Amino acid sequence: MLRKLLILGVFAGTLASIPIVYQSNPQFVEDLLKSAAPRKPAIDAQPDVNLASVPNKPVAPLPMGRKVVVAADERGHFSSAFKLNGRQTDGMIDTGATLVAINTSTARRIGLSLNASDFSHEVNTANGTIKAAVAMIDRLQIGNITVNDVQTIVLDDRALRTNLIGMSFLNRLDKYQVENGTLLLAQ
Structure with a gap:
């Protein structure tokens, strides 16, 4: 029983420290989350697009209701x-x-x-x-x-x-x- 409480205490302390870590170094947390996300194959990778360089053309309406x-x-x-x-x-x-x-x-x-x-x-x-x-x-x-x-x-x-x-x-x-x-x- 004591072992379960100790594990629960460590888990709760870790969770409580996440906001503090994020406030002190948000880039570290974002990089950590990106590394945990599954990676797509290189074939599907698309180059980064600089929106400022996209020619001014009509925007297609987003698919939504009627x-x-x-x-x-x-x-x-x-x-x-x-x-x-x-x-x-x-x-x-x-x-x-x-x-x-x-x-x-x-x-x-x-x-x-x-x-x-x-x-x-x-x-x-x-x-x-x-x-x-x-x-x-x-x-x-x-x-x-x-x-x-x-x-x-x-x-x-x-x-x-x-x-x-x-x-x-x-x-x-x-x-x-x-x-x-x-x-x-x-x-």
């Missing part, structure tokens, strides 16, 4: 077909819009029932200050990306001709990135 790529139109806007609450509609992805913004016609089509009293919020748009209603979209889909419970703002048809997919949707994604005339959305 992705959608939207090409810019001739005006540079990212327009696409969406499903709002399961109903097909068109819209424009707008990183300058705080919320998803839809017009009253779209709201009716996707099942949002709003009264005149719901239009109690004043919002500033490119066309001035107007009244709007705040609502929730149960499900917003673009391609194979789906986001549930997305806050939206509903504007009069005359104030908003094109539905805008804003940051209340984009912020719920893992990534959105503009590159070479395309917009990558990833979830």
Whole structure:
């Protein structure tokens, strides 16, 4: 029994000293860990790459969940077909819009029932200050990306001709990135 306690004490003392050794000489610990790792055959070895010398070229997206790529139109806007609450509609992805913004016609089509009293919020748009209603979209889909419970703002048809997919949707994604005339959305 005493022998087991002695071995346990030595083991605990060794473990407790690792952080102290690492703080005093981190390179020694890193070299020790590298030497303990299995070595790959020389055939698979790749030369070190100096990232500063790599030519500037597009970075391929990392493999991750669901992705959608939207090409810019001739005006540079990212327009696409969406499903709002399961109903097909068109819209424009707008990183300058705080919320998803839809017009009253779209709201009716996707099942949002709003009264005149719901239009109690004043919002500033490119066309001035107007009244709007705040609502929730149960499900917003673009391609194979789906986001549930997305806050939206509903504007009069005359104030908003094109539905805008804003940051209340984009912020719920893992990534959105503009590159070479395309917009990558990833979830």
